[in-house]
Amino acid sequence: xxxxxxxxxxxxxxxxxxxxxxxxxxxxxxxxxxxxxxxxxxxxxxxxxxxxxxxxxxxxxxxxxxxxxxxxxxxxxxxxxxxxxxxxxxxxxxxxxxxxxxxxxxxxxxxxxxxxxxxxxxxxxxxxxxxxxxxxxxxxxxxxxxxxxxxxxxxxxxxxxxxxxxxxxxxxxxxxxxxxxxxxxxxxxxxxxxxxxxxxxxxxxxxxxxxxxxxxxxxxxxxxxxxxxxxxxxxxxxxxxxxxxxxxxxxxxxxxxxxxxxxxxxxxxxxxxxxxxxxxx
DNA sequence: CGATTTTGACCCGCGC
DNA sequence: GCGCGGGTCAAAATCG
Numbered sequence: 001x002x003x004x005x006x007x008x009x010x011x012x013x014x015x016x017x018x019x020x021x022x023x024x025x026x027x028x029x030x031x032x033x034x035x036x037x038x039x040x041x042x043x044x045x046x047x048x049x050x051x052x053x054x055x056x057x058x059x060x061x062x063x064x065x066x067x068x069x070x071x072x073x074x075x076x077x078x079x080x081x082x083x084x085x086x087x088x089x090x091x092x093x094x095x096x097x098x099x100x101x102x103x104x105x106x107x108x109x110x111x112x113x114x115x116x117x118x119x120x121x122x123x124x125x126x127x128x129x130x131x132x133x134x135x136x137x138x139x140x141x142x143x144x145x146x147x148x149x150x151x152x153x154x155x156x157x158x159x160x161x162x163x164x165x166x167x168x169x170x171x172x173x174x175x176x177x178x179x180x181x182x183x184x185x186x187x188x189x190x191x192x193x194x195x196x197x198x199x200x201x202x203x204x205x206x207x208x209x210x211x212x213x214x215x216x217x218x219x220x221x222x223x224x225x226x227x228x229x230x231x232x233x234x235x236x237x238x239x240x241x242x243x244x245x246x247x248x249x250x251x252x253x254x255x256x257x258x259x260x261x262x263x264x265x266x267x268x269x270x271x272x273x274x275x276x277x278x279x280x281x
Numbered sequence: 282c283g284a285t286t287t288t289g290a291c292c293c294g295c296g297c
Numbered sequence: 298g299c300g301c302g303g304g305t306c307a308a309a310a311t312c313g
Contacts, residue, residue, distance in 0.1 A: 151285060158302090
């Protein structure tokens with residue numbers, strides 16, 4: 001089966017090469033996005049979607065379409081996406097749930113163990129990859145408000161980038177959604193946010209009296225006065241994941257929409273930074 | 282005082 | 298086997 005996204009091409013390269021411009025892919029006006037969740041925007045405007053999961057064989061889901069993709073994560077129980085993974089994600093998730101239960105039972109025992117052993121167990125869990133997607137946002141602030149509460153648990157310098165990468169975890173104890181935030185080294189005005197996992201709880205923002213409905217998936221709920229809005233929104237298939245920068249396949253599903261044609265300027269200066277990362281080899 | 286951030290250390294995977 | 302880079306932990310510091 002042919003690889004639709006050769007590793008020599010960035011996802012932007014691929015997309016432009018395939019006759020669909022980024023401006024067609026990504027089109028959100030400030031006005032439209034000001035009060036809608038990110039995924040809601042996608043739902044509303046029916047643009048495109050792609051998601052993580054390291055698909056070995058794209059033919060297993062040749063007919064992905066954005067509505068299918070976007071509807072899939074609406075609830076934590078929905079597993080249609082992961083069930084399509086050929087990477088064992090589904091099974092791993094089941095195991096993860098079991099592991100969590102075991103972890104509670106063994107909590108006392110674990111306290112007796114050395115911290116090293118504890119770390120080994122925890123780091124093993126990170127092998128189980130969650131659904132992940134990332135997007136770029138042109139913003140002056142690093143940590144974009146998305147309706148959920150996050151706690152920063154780490155920060156690392158990124159190779160070949162003057163900007164550090166920040167790691168956040170959802171503050172809800174039952175929710176293990178994580179996100180990474182970093183600035184593009186090529187264009188410091190661009191913030192790259194990667195979500196991993198799905199929220200298992202409603203957004204705290206829903207508690208606000210005038211707040212818009214919370215996104216049912218990690219996404220954006222932008223306020224006009226917060227930042228310059230997401231001029232760019234890329235849902236990608238974990239393109240920034242994985243140390244070592246091994247090529248991960250991207251899966252875009254784009255649909256033509258009149259709305260997509262309305263905005264041409266916002267993406268003109270988007271930087272194909274994943275390509276830049278690959279060039280380091 | 283609880284929640285969050287900072288930051289150095291540690292672990293793991295991967296390439297050489 | 299070793300080194301590098303990414304990801305996470307956890308204690309200390311800071312914030313509200």
